[in-house]
Amino acid sequence: MNNRLKVLRAMNNWSQAELAERLDVSRQAVNAVETGKHDPSLPLAFRIARLFQLSIEEIFDDGNG
């Protein structure tokens, strides 16, 4: 699944570790989501969306939209 997480993180000038702390996950988890190796659960997707004040669809794209 494609996503804009890395771009959004860069816009806020956060490191992966800083974003991980804001989401209460490990840095490896942030990296895995950013690179599309791990699709986040709905609760984590909502946390990400709320953190960036966007909708889930504005961050994640399953290619069918």
Added chain:
Amino acid sequence: MTEMDETRPAEMSPVKRILSIIGGGILGVFALGVAVGYTKAALAHGVLGWKAVLVYLIAGIILLAGLWLMRKALAGNRLASTPRMREYQIVMIAMLLLGGVLGALLQFGAIGKSEGGLSALTSNAPVSPVIAAVLLATFPLLGWLCYRWHRTADEHEQAAYNFGGILALYAYFFISTGWWMAWRGALLPEPSGIAIFWLVMVVWTAGWGWRRYR
């Protein structure tokens, strides 16, 4: 793309870090094995001579090298600021320390018996009843640590753990039945439960590591 956080380019790569930690641990266990094995052999012959000093010195150097490797791999790490991730990290460290202590105890428990060194972890040779009782007494603590790990690990970690677990289940299925069948056909010696356990653990760890750090 590698997993390296681009804001911290000077850090050791995850693969190198894991290899360093595992290598450091193996060196530590090997050093203990050397010391225990020599002590056992020397006591069997009645006396610890001057050579013991040399052996212990070499074992000490190997142990220090292992600790140095692990320290280098963990340098710069700090505990997370959020309570959940901090507890997760503390539980992981506690499990590693407890595993090291239990492994060392098992090795020392084999003194005076027929096994020592790394083989003490895989053999069926008898160990001291006191050591066996102490090891068994830690199981509730291990269970509690496992419970806290599952309560605090994030979903990416859980997914990696589950992936490794599925691989391990298949490994157990094929290794145990295959070995058993080969034994019945007189192709292999009798299956060893502890050998199968370690093989399954290796598969589990490899699956977890690949999924988590790929």
